[in-house]
Amino acid sequence: RVKAAVRDFDEETNFSVITEDGRFYNFNVLFNSFPVTLNYNLLEMQKGISRENGNDVLFEELGKNAPSLVGELMETIYKTDKQLIKNIETKSFGIQFLLKGIYIHNNKFYFHTEVRNLTNVPFRIDFIDFKVVDKKLAKRTVIQERTITPLRIYKQLDEISGNTVERNVFLLDLFTIANDKVLLIEIFEKNGGRHQQLEIENSDLVKAKLIKDMKLKIN
Known part of the structure; x- marks a missing residue:
């Protein structure tokens, strides 16, 4: 869950999410008091991303094995x-x-x-x-x-x-x-x-x- 710390900021910002399976997601964010989308389904987003796109984050315990x-x-x-x-x-x-x-x-x-x-x-x-x-x-x-x-x-x-x-x-x-x-x-x-x-x-x-x-x- 992500919530703005201040209201009505003008500049665009961004944040990143690394899930347990090593997938990396980046979001560009603008303030909106009434956002059109409240929830993002990362599983659905993942369907359009293949391993070859290199969006995996490697975890130390997995060595060179991509988590996905x-x-x-x-x-x-x-x-x-x-x-x-x-x-x-x-x-x-x-x-x-x-x-x-x-x-x-x-x-x-x-x-x-x-x-x-x-x-x-x-x-x-x-x-x-x-x-x-x-x-x-x-x-x-x-x-x-x-x-x-x-x-x-x-x-x-x-x-x-x-x-x-x-x-x-x-x-x-x-x-x-x-x-x-x-x-x-x-x-x-x-x-x-x-x-x-x-x-x-x-x-x-x-x-x-x-x-x-x-x-x-x-x-």
């Missing part, structure tokens, strides 16, 4: 919904959590996950953790661990209603782990005990599918 391209890759992975991995999953308390695929592009990992609620009781998510731990400690109290923070999340999961399925895509920095360690992806239930945990080994990471010539959905 990252977003398009995550959306494509989500909507294509391929199951590349069939043996990394857990199921307990009527909740099934599985890793459907690991993709790699330009030094970034894309993790595609799915949560199925097979009960009538909603599964409300408190938080999701990514951390590297010693393999021998993975099933016990973790003493030494390294937390990995996702750079982007395509679809934030808050609640999986009864008998429904939800998916999302996580963007992480490229990394590998030693053979005596595992990557844990943990989902903790809010005010509940139906926590879920996946274990990913280095052999799974190095089999990540290279994203090449993937058909993108351009907004």
